Amino acid sequence: MQKTSLYLLSGLLLLLVLLMLNISLGSVTIPLKDILASFFNAEVEKGTWRYIILDYRLPKAITAVLVGSGLALSGLLMQTLFRNPLAGPYVLGLSSGASLGVAIVILGGAVFGGVFSTLFLSKFTLVIAASLGSILVLLAVLATSFRVKDTMALLIIGLMFASLTSAVVSVLSYFSPSESLQKYIFWSFGSLGNLAWQEVFILAIFWLTGVIISIFCIKNLNALLLGEKYAKSLGTNLKQNRILVILATGLLAGSITAFAGPIAFIGLAVPHLVRQVITKSNHLVLFPAVALGGAILMLICDSIAQLPGSNLTLPINAITSLIGAPVVIWLLVRKKKLYF
Amino acid sequence: MIKETEIKPILQAQELAIGYADKIVAEEISVEINAAELVAVIGINGSGKSTLLKTLTGNLDPLSGKVSIQQKSLKDIAVQELSELISIVLTETHFSQNLSVEELVALGRQPYTNWLGQLSSEDKKAVQKALELLEITDKSQRKCGSLSDGQLQKVFLARAIAQETPLIFLDEPTTHLDLYHKIFVLQLLKKLTRKTKKAIVFATHEINLALQLCDQIILVNQGKIIQKTPEELIKSNLLQELFPKDLVEFDAASKSFRVL
Numbered sequence: 001m002q003k004t005s006l007y008l009l010s011g012l013l014l015l016l017v018l019l020m021l022n023i024s025l026g027s028v029t030i031p032l033k034d035i036l037a038s039f040f041n042a043e044v045e046k047g048t049w050r051y052i053i054l055d056y057r058l059p060k061a062i063t064a065v066l067v068g069s070g071l072a073l074s075g076l077l078m079q080t081l082f083r084n085p086l087a088g089p090y091v092l093g094l095s096s097g098a099s100l101g102v103a104i105v106i107l108g109g110a111v112f113g114g115v116f117s118t119l120f121l122s123k124f125t126l127v128i129a130a131s132l133g134s135i136l137v138l139l140a141v142l143a144t145s146f147r148v149k150d151t152m153a154l155l156i157i158g159l160m161f162a163s164l165t166s167a168v169v170s171v172l173s174y175f176s177p178s179e180s181l182q183k184y185i186f187w188s189f190g191s192l193g194n195l196a197w198q199e200v201f202i203l204a205i206f207w208l209t210g211v212i213i214s215i216f217c218i219k220n221l222n223a224l225l226l227g228e229k230y231a232k233s234l235g236t237n238l239k240q241n242r243i244l245v246i247l248a249t250g251l252l253a254g255s256i257t258a259f260a261g262p263i264a265f266i267g268l269a270v271p272h273l274v275r276q277v278i279t280k281s282n283h284l285v286l287f288p289a290v291a292l293g294g295a296i297l298m299l300i301c302d303s304i305a306q307l308p309g310s311n312l313t314l315p316i317n318a319i320t321s322l323i324g325a326p327v328v329i330w331l332l333v334r335k336k337k338l339y340f
Numbered sequence: 341m342i343k344e345t346e347i348k349p350i351l352q353a354q355e356l357a358i359g360y361a362d363k364i365v366a367e368e369i370s371v372e373i374n375a376a377e378l379v380a381v382i383g384i385n386g387s388g389k390s391t392l393l394k395t396l397t398g399n400l401d402p403l404s405g406k407v408s409i410q411q412k413s414l415k416d417i418a419v420q421e422l423s424e425l426i427s428i429v430l431t432e433t434h435f436s437q438n439l440s441v442e443e444l445v446a447l448g449r450q451p452y453t454n455w456l457g458q459l460s461s462e463d464k465k466a467v468q469k470a471l472e473l474l475e476i477t478d479k480s481q482r483k484c485g486s487l488s489d490g491q492l493q494k495v496f497l498a499r500a501i502a503q504e505t506p507l508i509f510l511d512e513p514t515t516h517l518d519l520y521h522k523i524f525v526l527q528l529l530k531k532l533t534r535k536t537k538k539a540i541v542f543a544t545h546e547i548n549l550a551l552q553l554c555d556q557i558i559l560v561n562q563g564k565i566i567q568k569t570p571e572e573l574i575k576s577n578l579l580q581e582l583f584p585k586d587l588v589e590f591d592a593a594s595k596s597f598r599v600l
Contacts, residue, residue, distance in 0.1 A: 083434060219457035223450055225436040233397075234450040234503070235423030279483075281439045284456055339438035339485065 004285050007277055011292040015065070018299040022064065023057045025303055027311045059200045060193045061299065066200075066207045067192060067260045068270075068298025069291035070252040075267030076290045077214055080221045080283070081245045082145060085338035088268030089253035092141050093161035094134040095264070098257035099188065100165040101133025102126055106184045107172040127206065131254030137161050138246050189315035190261030192302055199259060206255035211291075213248040217241055218283045225281055225340075263317055265324020266301075270294045272331055272338055297323075348411065349374050350506050350539050351396065356405035358388065358395045364403060365391045369565040371558060373541060375506065378533045380550035381543040383560030384582065389543045390511065392560060396541070397426055397509050409507070423451040427503035429496045429510040437485030441495050444484055445470055448502035470502040473535070474528070490521040497528070501536070510542035514549075522546060526553050547579070548596045570595075 024035055030049050037043060038050040071089060078087040078094075089095055105126055144157050173181050195203070220241040223231035232238055256263070271286070274293040278285060301323060305314045331338060351373040359365035365388035373379055383389050394400035396407055398414050407414040409425050417425065427448065439447075448470070449463040459467070471477045474494045484492060493513060500508045513529070514522040529540050530553050541558075544550055550557060551570045558567045561582055573579060579590040583597075591598050 083436070216455070219450065219453070219455060222447060222457050225439055226444070226447060227430075227432050227435050229399075229430055229432060230428070230435070230447075232399075232419060233423060233426065233428045234447065235420040236450075237419065275438065279440070281436055281443055282457075284458070337437075340436055 004278060004280060004289075008288055008292065011289065011296065015292055015296055015299070018296055018303070019061055019065070022061045022299045022303050023053065025306055025308050026052070026057060027306075028052060055197070056193065059195055059197055060302070062200055063192045063195050063203065063260065064298045064302045065295040066203055067256050067263060068266055068294035068296070068301075070207050070210065070256050070294070071263060071266040072270035072274075072290045072294025072297075073211065073214060073287070074249040074252040075269075076271040076283070076286060077217070077221070077245050077249050078267070079271055079340045080224055081242065081249075083224065083227065083340055085272070085340040086268065087340075088265075089134070089249065089257075090262065090264045091268055092158040093137045093165070094249070094253045095257050095262035096162040096165040097133035097135075097137030098130035098254050099133070099262055100137075100168055101129035101131070101254075102187060102258060103169040103172050103184055104133075105129045106180050106187070107169070107176040109180065124202065127202065127255050127258040130258030131206075131250055133165075134254040134257065135246065135250035137165070138250055142242070142246065187261050188317070190263045190317035190320075192260055192298075192316055193313070195259060203255055203259045206251050210248045210252035210255075213244055213251070215287070217244050217248065218287060221245070221283045222281075261317060264321045265328070266294055266297060266320055269324045269327050269331075270297055273297070273327065275339070276331075351407070351409050351541075352411075353396065353402075353407045354405055356395070356407065357403040358391050358400070359403055360391075360400075364563075366560065366563050366565045369405070371396070371565070371567050373507070373539045373556070375539055376533050376537045377539050377555040378530050378553065379539065379541045379556040379558060380554040381541065381558045381560060382545070382547050382550055387560045387562070388565075389560050392558070392565060393509055393511060393541070393543055397428060398422055420451070423503070423505075425505050426507045426509060427500035427505040429493075429500050429508070429513060431511050431515060435484070437483065439484050440480070441476060441482050441484060441487070441498075442467065442471070442480040444495055445480075445498045445502050448499040451503065466502050466504060470498040473501060473532070474498045489516045490524070493517070493521075493525055494528075497525075497532075501532070501538075506538055508538055508540045510540065512544060513542050514544060514546055523549060526550075530554075547582075551595050 024030065024032060030053065034044050034049050035053055038053040044050045075088040078089065078092060079085055140161060141158055173184065220231065220236045223234045223236045228238055253267070270293045271290050274286065274289045278289045280286065301319045302316060305316050305319045307314060349372040351371070353369055353371040356369040356371070357364060357367040358369065381389050381392060391400065395402050398417065409417065446459055446463070446467045449459060449466060450457060453459060453463060468477070471480055474497055476491070476494050476498060479487070479491065484495065487495065514525055517525060526546070526549055529542065532538060533540050551574065554570060556567060557570055557573050558565060559573065559578055561578070566578065568576065574592050574595055582590070587600060588597050589600055
């Protein structure tokens with residue numbers, strides 16, 4: 001237990017360091033003392049610096065923390081619920097579901113006009129549409145998972161849902177004016193910036209709700225490590241637990257996808273990376289560890305995406321895939337087998 | 341007063357009919373299981389052993405009749421309460437191989453832990469006791485994925501013991517084991533019934549071994565379910581009729597089946 005606390009504490013420290021590093025990086029170089037000064041409301045050399053730090057880089061860094069930890073947690077929830085090491089919000093088509101929701105709002109608004117067009121301006125509508133989309137796909141995957149117990153079949157079904165939704169998106173984009181299409185494509189690149197404090201606040205509320213719900217699932221998730229029959233014999237209410245986990249994952253993955261776009265691999269890779277360090281399977285330990293790991297990896301990805309020393313920012317979705325895919329391959333080659 | 345409850349069976353089934361909506365598996369079943377008894381459920385493949393076990397553990401509703409545990413009808417026992425009465429050991433292999441032996445055994449404490457599943461000192465003691473009872477304390481930090489089938493069987497048994505239920509059900513606990521380990525596991529079960537006063541019920545294909553080691557045998561055959569002691573069962577003609585007579589016969593003198 002002591003060793004685990006030590007890991008968690010060093011993880012927290014690393015997170016703080018990366019947070020500072022992330023804030024200090026960007027197209028404008030701002031000295032560390034001015035960064036700290038802007039936090040503590042002290043004198044800053046240039047007024048714009050304070051603005052950049054407080055209204056752009058800080059909300060972006062906090063978004064990265066929320067997005068990384070939320071996606072990693074929903075990956076962990078999925079892996080235990082499906083008892084499948086390859087489950088994750090992206091692989092199981094959750095992000096595609098959210099994409100569909102967003103596409104219907106952004107593109108459908110332009111195609112159908114009317115009620116939609118007045119709705120689509122609100123970011124809140126996007127969040128709800130994305131959450132609904134991902135919960136819908138999750139329910140569909142879950143329903144099929146009762147019929148097919150096979151790992152591969154489940155993943156293929158997830159992929160099929162992804163291509164189904166992308167087909168619908170294609171049809172919508174075909175009829176959309178270029179302006180809304182561009183808006184949708186930029187959303188699909190994924191972005192942690194561009195969020196005003198108010199939006200970060202809304203994301204945080206969704207994040208918090210999802211996390212609180214999943215905390216109530218911790219004990220049941222531990223029982224599920226043995227399979228559903230054992231879990232039931234230990235007094236687990238399987239149906240209730242399934243609903244709670246779906247709700248939590250839908251809220252987390254849905255809201256994150258709505259605000260930051262579909263971000264791949266964090267949900268799948270982080271739980272496995274954390275299991276390399278933390279050897280315990282108890283979700284009470286894994287939960288904070290996976291949340292920390294997700295936040296740390298997301299901050300690293302975002303720091304890379306900013307291409308230190310240049311004005312360019314790469315799409316965050318590309319960076320997480322560039323890092324995540326090799327990590328999963330490396331884990332599989334090295335360990336031969338992934339556990340859930 | 342205490343003596344009286346000791347005599348009363350832990351589990352009782354009367355006038356039980358089991359099966360599924362479209363198919364009756366067996367009818368007019370009476371089963372009685374007492375504390376500190378080792379009970380084997382035997383029968384040929386597909387005879388309904390697992391249907392019986394499912395019904396007795398509350399995972400399948402009986403078609404008629406009732407099952408009571410400690411004089412309380414199984415129907416009226418909630419899942420949570422049942423978890424303090426019955427623990428199970430399955431043949432299932434789809435569990436997290438990443439669990440350490442100690443973690444897996446500790447999951448048996450879930451009915452007693454708080455909402456976060458944190459172990460109290462009492463829980464930890466029960467886990468250690470179960471590990472000691474099965475002599476696997478030295479493996480407590482090993483990952484379950486690295487254990488042999490025999491060792492794993494012990495770990496799951498330890499988990500059931502840590503759950504501290506008066507009844508333990510096991511589904512074919514000796515499959516995948518060699519003869520030595522089969523006898524080892526069954527001896528262990530017998531020892532446990534004596535030591536812990538728990539009643540242990542297990543489905544098995546090892547009829548020869550069951551006849552030698554168990555206190556009671558429940559024979560499932562062609563829609564009939566009969567409970568007898570091994571001696572009574574051997575004296576009756578029932579075992580002779582269990583299998584088609586072209587390949588194997590029961591020899592009452594040696595209390596075992598013989599190849600013809």
